[in-house]
Structures are given as structure tokens and as C-alpha cells.
Amino acid sequence: xxxxxxxxxxxxxxxxxxxxxxxxxxxxxxxxxxxxxxxxxxxxxxxxxxxxxxxxxxxxxxxxxxxxxxxxxxxxxxxxxxxxxxxxxxxxxxxxxxxxxxxxxxxxxxxxxxxxxxxxxxxxxxxxxxxxxxxxxxxxxxxxxxxxxxxxxxxxxxxxxxxxxxxxxxxxxxxxxxxxxxxxxxxxxxxxxxxxxxxxxxxxxxxxxxxxxxxxxxxxxxxxxxxxxxxxxxxxxxxxxxxxxxxxxxxxxxxxxxxxxxxxxxxxxxxxxxxxxxxxxxxxxxxxxxxxxxxxxxxxxxxxxxxxxxxxxxx
Numbered sequence: 001x002x003x004x005x006x007x008x009x010x011x012x013x014x015x016x017x018x019x020x021x022x023x024x025x026x027x028x029x030x031x032x033x034x035x036x037x038x039x040x041x042x043x044x045x046x047x048x049x050x051x052x053x054x055x056x057x058x059x060x061x062x063x064x065x066x067x068x069x070x071x072x073x074x075x076x077x078x079x080x081x082x083x084x085x086x087x088x089x090x091x092x093x094x095x096x097x098x099x100x101x102x103x104x105x106x107x108x109x110x111x112x113x114x115x116x117x118x119x120x121x122x123x124x125x126x127x128x129x130x131x132x133x134x135x136x137x138x139x140x141x142x143x144x145x146x147x148x149x150x151x152x153x154x155x156x157x158x159x160x161x162x163x164x165x166x167x168x169x170x171x172x173x174x175x176x177x178x179x180x181x182x183x184x185x186x187x188x189x190x191x192x193x194x195x196x197x198x199x200x201x202x203x204x205x206x207x208x209x210x211x212x213x214x215x216x217x218x219x220x221x222x223x224x225x226x227x228x229x230x231x232x233x234x235x236x237x238x239x240x241x242x243x244x245x246x247x248x249x250x251x252x253x254x255x256x257x258x259x260x261x262x263x264x265x266x267x268x269x270x271x272x273x274x275x276x277x278x279x280x281x282x283x284x285x286x287x288x289x290x291x292x293x294x295x296x297x298x299x300x301x302x303x304x305x306x307x308x309x310x311x312x313x314x315x
Contacts, residue, residue, distance in 0.1 A: 035053070038068070047072070103126065139162065182198075192223070211244050211245040217230035218257070231249065243278040246278070247284065254288060275304075
């Protein structure tokens with residue numbers, strides 16, 4: 001699913017979610033009021049009070065408190081980190097249908113924390129959570145179907161779960177949906193749809209999606225070819241230190257597409273990417289040096305140092 005300048009997100013995200021106190025307080029029941037006291041204490045850094053309030057509720061069978069206790073032991077907040085204890089509380093809440101606990105328990109099985117690593121069981125818990133709309137569980141399921149972890153590899157199923165997550169705003173899922181439309185894996189190839197999803201992730205600031213969107217504009221895939229727009233997106237990604245975008249931006253300076261032709265700027269961007277191990281940038285930098293004077297090369301190297309010092313902004 002990867003082509004030159006494109007990268008596929010396959011990483012997993014671990015995120016502990018606690019229901020906001022404001023939402024809890026809108027529901028006036030004694031149990032939720034007690035839970036809110038624990039949450040308020042946690043927000044103040046009073047872990048002892050949070051632990052006391054939530055443990056009492058958890059032992060009475062409250063799934064929200066059970067999940068929150070699991071979070072405390074999972075993260076080591078106010079208690080010694082203990083994944084086994086976290087797994088115990090997550091499971092109690094998960095078996096009562098708490099989607100956050102189901103997701104968190106799936107994470108423990110995926111990473112083998114507090115329980116033996118078991119991808120199949122991770123899929124089962126992610127699936128229960130995902131079916132309730134948990135967008136990170138949906139994204140993780142997409143990854144597992146795409147890689148065939150704990151389940152038979154199924155790109156159509158991966159696409160389905162990525163899309164559900166993407167529709168809720170998950171940036172990496174949006175990028176993956178775009179990539180699958182771009183490659184035709186798991187869904188019919190559709191460059192226009194790929195652009196739509198790349199753009200959603202790119203506008204949220206994702207540098208890999210920004211680079212991919214630049215490629216689509218540069219090649220005229222799913223959108224009218226527009227080198228100026230390509231440069232805009234490459235630059236946004238390059239300023240976030242995306243080496244593929246830095247290499248691509250260097251090429252645009254070299255050929256004079258969307259910007260004035262400038263070997264010095266091309267060398268600068270290729271030098272920046274090359275310093276981070278981009279083999280293509282190394283080759284391009286070596287090649288362009290044959291067309292440059294020693295003074296121009298020295299100037300390009302100075303620009304690269306200045307750009308890095310400015311954290312890649314306004315280069």
C-alpha cells in the first residue's frame with residue numbers, strides 16, 4: 001500500500017478515556033455523583049480520594065468506576081502500576097458492556113500487558129467496543145484485519161472499520177481510507193475519494209496525509225493537476241519534518257514546478273532529508289551538487305542549518 005513518498009499508518013493507539021465530569025453531573029444519581037467526586041479529585045491530583053471513591057463503587061459493580069480503577073492501575077496514577085490488576089477491573093467493566101473498558105482490555109491483550117499476549121482475544125474485545133462506536137477500537141480493528149493479526153487477513157473488513165473510525169474524525173484512519181482508495185486495496189480504486197480523505201487528515205495537520213495530498217495534486221490524480229497546490233501541501237508536511245515531503249519539495253525546486261527553479265533550495269531540502277537517512281534525498285543531493293559551484297553548495301548547506309535551527313519554518 002506504499003508508493004514513493006507515501007506511508008501507511010499501521011501503528012496502534014492507546015488512549016485511556018474517562019467520562020468528563022460535566023457530563024456525569026448532568027445525570028443526578030447518587031452513584032454518578034460519587035463517581036464525579038472521584039473524578040474531581042483526580043483532576044486536582046488527589047489520587048487517594050479518587051481511588052477511595054472509585055474502589056467503593058467498583059466493588060459494588062459500577063462499570064464506570066471499574067474502568068476508571070483499571071485506568072489508574074494501567075497508568076500508575078496514584079498507585080503502583082499493575083497491569084494485572086488493571087486487567088481485572090477492565091474485564092469486570094467490559095463484561096458489563098462498557099466500551100472504554102472493552103477497548104482498554106483489548107489493548108492489554110494486544111500488547112501482552114498483565115495478560116498473555118493474545119491477538120485473537122484482543123480482536124474480540126476491540127470488536128465489542130468498536131460495534132458500540134469506539135473510534136480507536138475501530139481503527140485498531142482495521143489494522144488487525146489489514147495485517148491478519150488474530151483474524152484472517154481481510155482488506156475489505158479493514159477498510160470498513162477504518163472508514164467507520166475515519167467518519168468520526170480519526171486522523172490516521174482517514175489517511176488509511178485515502179490510501180486504500182488510492183491503491184484499490186479493499187475497495188475499488190477511486191482517486192477522487194482518496195483525495196477527499198487525504199484532505200480531511202491533512203487539514204487536521206497530519207504530515208503524512210499532507211505529503212500524500214501533495215503527490216495527488218502533483219500527479220493530477222483525483223484532482224486537476226496543480227503544482228502550486230502540491231508545493232503548499234509539501235511545505236506544510238516538510239515544516240513538520242516529514243522527510244518524504246522534504247525530498248519532494250526539493251524536487252519541485254529542482255525542476256521549477258510550483259516554485260522558481262532553484263538548485264540551492266533543492267539542495268537545502270535534500271540535505272535536510274538526507275541528514276535523517278532518506279536515501280533518495282542523499283542521491284538527489286549528490287546529483288545536484290554536480291551542477292552547483294562550491295559557493296552555491298556552501299550557501300545551500302548554510303540554509304539547511306538555518307532551516308533546522310528555525311524548526312523547518314519559513315525556509
